[in-house]
Amino acid sequence: MAVFLSRLHHVSLHVSNAEKIANDLVTKFKFNLFASRLTDRSRQLAFRKGAAVFVVNEKRSSVGLNERLLPQHPVDTVSNVCFEVDDVERSFKVLRHLGCSFLVPPTTAEDENGAVTYSVVRSVVGNVCHTLIDKTKYEGTFLPGFVVTDKDWSTKEDMSCPVTHFDHITYACPRETTHQVMRWYEKLFGFQRFFIDSNEDVDEGFVINQEGIGLRLTAMEYWKCSKAGISLPFLGKKESDCKFVIAESLPEQGKNQVDTFLEQHGAPGIQHIGLYTKDIVSTAHAMAVSGVQFFSPPPAYYTEVGKQQEIEEAGHNPQMLAQHGILLDTDLHQDPSSLSTSSQNRRYLLQVFTQPLFTEDTFFLELIERRGATGFGEGNIRALWRSVQAYMENETRVSQEEGSQKTAQC
Numbered sequence: 506m507a508v509f510l511s512r513l514h515h516v517s518l519h520v521s522n523a524e525k526i527a528n529d530l531v532t533k534f535k536f537n538l539f540a541s542r543l544t545d546r547s548r549q550l551a552f553r554k555g556a557a558v559f560v561v562n563e564k565r566s567s568v569g570l571n572e573r574l575l576p577q578h579p580v581d582t583v584s585n586v587c588f589e590v591d592d593v594e595r596s597f598k599v600l601r602h603l604g605c606s607f608l609v610p611p612t613t614a615e616d617e618n619g620a621v622t623y624s625v626v627r628s629v630v631g632n633v634c635h636t637l638i639d640k641t642k643y644e645g646t647f648l649p650g651f652v653v654t655d656k657d658w659s660t661k662e663d664m665s666c667p668v669t670h671f672d673h674i675t676y677a678c679p680r681e682t683t684h685q686v687m688r689w690y691e692k693l694f695g696f697q698r699f700f701i702d703s704n705e706d707v708d709e710g711f712v713i714n715q716e717g718i719g720l721r722l723t724a725m726e727y728w729k730c731s732k733a734g735i736s737l738p739f740l741g742k743k744e745s746d747c748k749f750v751i752a753e754s755l756p757e758q759g760k761n762q763v764d765t766f767l768e769q770h771g772a773p774g775i776q777h778i779g780l781y782t783k784d785i786v787s788t789a790h791a792m793a794v795s796g797v798q799f800f801s802p803p804p805a806y807y808t809e810v811g812k813q814q815e816i817e818e819a820g821h822n823p824q825m826l827a828q829h830g831i832l833l834d835t836d837l838h839q840d841p842s843s844l845s846t847s848s849q850n851r852r853y854l855l856q857v858f859t860q861p862l863f864t865e866d867t868f869f870l871e872l873i874e875r876r877g878a879t880g881f882g883e884g885n886i887r888a889l890w891r892s893v894q895a896y897m898e899n900e901t902r903v904s905q906e907e908g909s910q911k912t913a914q915c
Contacts, residue, residue, distance in 0.1 A: 506599060507599075507691075507692065507693055507694055507695035508590060508596045508599050508600055508637075508693060508694055508695075509590070509591070509695065510588040510589070510590060510637075510694055510695075510727065511588070511589040511590055511591060512588065512589050513586065513587070513588055513589075513671065513747050514558070514587040514588060514589050514636075514638060515551070515558035515559065515560050515587045516558070516559055516560070516583060516585065516586050516587070516671065516674070516775075516778065517559070517560045517561075517562055517583070517584065517585035517586075517587065517636075518559060518560070518561045518562065518581070518582070518583050518584075519562045519564060519577075519578060519581070519582050519583075519584055519585075520561060520562070520563060520564065520581040520582075520863070521563070521564050521581060522563070523548050523550060523561050523562070523563035526561050526581075526862065527550050527552070527561055529862060530552045530559060530561070531552070532795055532796070533792060533795045533796045533797045534554070534792060534795075534797065534870070535554060535663055535666040535668070535791060535792065535795070536552035536553060536554045536557075536559065537552060537553050537554065537655055538550060538551070538552055538654060538655070539551055539552070539553050539646075539647070539653060539654060539655040540646065540647045540648075540651040540652065540653045540654060540655075541651060541652055541654060542648075542650045542651045542652065543652075547562075547563070548562075548563040549561070549562050549563075549651070551647055551651060554663075554666075554668040554780070555667075555668050555669035555670055556669060556670040556671075557668060557669070557670050557671050557780055560585075560587075564577060578632050578771070578772075579771055580769070580770060580771060580863070580864075580865050580867070581863040581864070581865070581867075581868075582632060582770065582774060582775075582867070582868070583774070583775040583778070583868050584632045584633055584634060584774060584775065585625075585633070585634050585635070585636055586633070586635055586674060586775075587635065587636040587637075587638060588635060588636070588637055588638070589637075589638055589639070589640060590637045590638070590639060591639065591641070592639060593611050593622040593623060593624050593637055593638065593639045594611050594622070596624070596637055597610065597611050597624050597637075600626060600693055603692060603693055605626055605627075605693055606626070606627040607624055607625060607626060607627065608625040608626070608627050608634055609623070609624055609625035609636075610624055611623070611624045612624065614648070614649040614650065615649050616645065616649040616650055618643060618644045618645030618649070619642050619643035619644050619645065619649075620642050620643060620649070621638055621639065621640050621642070621643045621648060621649050622638070622639045622642075623636055623637060623638040623639070624636070624637050625637075626693075628689070629685060629686055629689045630676050630678060630686055630773050630774065631678075631770075631772035631773030631774040632772050632773075632774055633676070633773075633774055633775060664787075665787055665788075665790075665791045666782070666787065666788045666791040666792065667782055667783040667784050667787070667788065668780045668781065668782045668788060668872075669781050669782065669783060670747070670780075670781050671747045671778055671779065671780065671781070672747065672748070672779035672780065672781035672871075672873050672875075673724075673747060673748040673749065673750055673778070673779040673873075673881075674747065674748075674749050674750070674775060674778050674779075675749075675750040675751075675752055675775070675776050675777050675778070675779070676749065676750065676751050676752065676773060676774065676775060676776065677752050677753075677763045677766040677767060677770070677773060677774060677775075677776035678751055678752065678753045678763075678773045679753065679767060679773060680753050680754060680755070680756070681753070682753065682773070683710060683721065683723045683751045683753055686751050687723065687725060687751070690725055690749070691725070694727070695727060696725040696726065696727055696749065697725060697726065697727075698723070698724070698725055699724040699725055699726040699748055699880075700724070700880070701722055701723075701724050701750075701880050701881050702880060702883055709721070710722055710723035710751075711723065711724075711883075711886075712755070713883075713886065713887060713890070714755050714757055714758065715758075717758050717759070717891075717894070718758055718761075718887060718890050718891070718894075719754055719755030719756065719757055719758030719759070719761060720752065720753075720754060720755060720761070720763070720886070720890060721752070721753050721754075721755060722750055722751070722752055722881070722886070723750070723751045724748050724749065724750045724751070724880075724881070725748065725749050725750075725751075726746055726747075726748045726749070727746070750881070752776060761890075761894060761897075762866075762890070762893050762894055762897050763776070765866055765897050766866070766867050769865040769866055769867055770865065770867045774867075775868060776867070776868065776869075777858070777868065777869045777870060777871050778868075778870055778871070779856075779870075779871040779872075779873045780870055780871065780872055780873070781873055781874070781875070782872050782873070782874050783874065784874065785831055785855045785856075785857065785872050785873070785874035786821075786825060786826070786829070786831065786855075788872055789829040789830075789831060789857055789872055790828075790829060792859075792872075793829055797859055798859065798860040799829055799830045799857050799858065799859055799860065800830060800857070800858040800859070800860060800889070800892040800893050800896055801830035801892055802830060802832060802888040802889075802891065802892045803891070803892075803895075804827065806827075806832070806888055807823045807824075807826065807827045808823075815833065815835055816833050818851065819833060819835065819851050819853050819876070821833060821855075826855070829857060830857050830892065831855050831856070831857045831872075832855065832856050832857065832882075832884075832885045832888050832889060833853055833854070833855050833885075834853060834854055834856075834878070834882025834883070834884045834885040835851060835852070835853040835878075835882070836851075836852035836853060836854075836877065836878040836880070836882070851876070851877075852876060852877030852878045853876050853877070853878050853882075854873060854874065854875045854876065854878040854880075854881075854882055854885070855873070855874045855876075856871060856872065856873045856874075856881075856882075856885050856889060857871070857872050858870075858871050858889055858892065858893060859871070859872075860896065866896075866897055866900060
């Protein structure tokens with residue numbers, strides 16, 4: 506019997522310099538700092554955009570709530586996905602019976618607003634862990650010990666940057682570990698397979714193994730027939746399911762971005778998180794003006810045979826999308842009767858990746874807007890992969906050139 510999750514509460518970052526990441530989240534990505542917890546030995550800052558909540562933890566020696574979630578990692582990392590559950594004590598017993606490893610057993614934290622019970626589960630994906638919390642006896646805005654600095658967050662909506670929630674979380678994993686990860690989440694939390702493509706092989710997943718791309722993607726989501734699926738608390742409840750994607754590289758096409766993540770991060774982990782936006786063009790523009798750098802596909806992407814027409818028939822301007830590197834992919838497996846000249850009847854999605862947030866080429870964010878499409882378009886996957894790969898290769902080349910110059914000077 507799996508443990509039922511009520512909703513995704515927040516995602517935690519563990520970094521060496523909270524000030525820098527905080528500044529980027531607020532000034533560049535338009536998140537709002539709404540709560541903080543500061544002590545002599547710890548610093549935690551909570552940021553919100555719609556229902557997407559990041560908690561930034563500065564690496565210190567404290568052992569308070571959300572600070573002892575996992576062993577210290579040598580580089581900046583995104584490592585904790587926190588869920589609310591109905592009963593932490595019961596969840597602990599069930600998960601322990603299923604063989605789950607705990608970093609923190611059921612523990613209670615409280616302040617003047619009530620009490621929160623929590624425990625921390627170690628996952629099978631590198632340094633990723635899951636805090637399970639029960640807030641039924643807590644009347645505060647966020648978590649015990651946090652001082653809320655912005656109490657009006659629930660009524661605010663930034664029309665120029667309308668990010669609403671976490672769309673998906675992608676793990677970078679070693680080769681041939683996908684099935685192990687899938688089985689763990691299915692057994693413990695009731696996750697079920699989500700097919701990225703209608704032609705996807707049940708055992709192999711979604712595979713691209715040609716033209717320099719060696720990638721296997723497999724997705725999972727909380728089973729809708731379970732007691733309670735993951736729900737994200739934002740108005741309208743549209744497209745609120747947060748999917749989890751497992752990415753692993755294939756050896757035939759040489760070293761790639763998944764391998765780079767594993768090497769620079771030092772372990773499997775969270776490679777990127779998709780932020781759902783109701784208007785990707787407006788969001789990308791607002792973020793770009795504020796200093797966010799996006800990966801861009803080759804210019805030829807927007808002039809490929811059929812691509813310009815596809816973009817225009819979806820009601821978008823190719824030049825406008827090209828300005829920010831936004832990719833569009835139509836759902837080719839939709840009902841043929843819905844394919845008409847009307848953009849309102851077409852199912853498609855738009856995506857763009859940011860460049861890495863940390864010093865290492867590890868974690869980055871994605872903007873995604875869905876117009877009826879529920880998967881991850883194959884065309885977009887290929888183009889996004891190539892844009893990231895080109896960036897990684899350029900970074901490697903620059904690093905090697907700088908190293909050669911230093912050697913020559915010596």
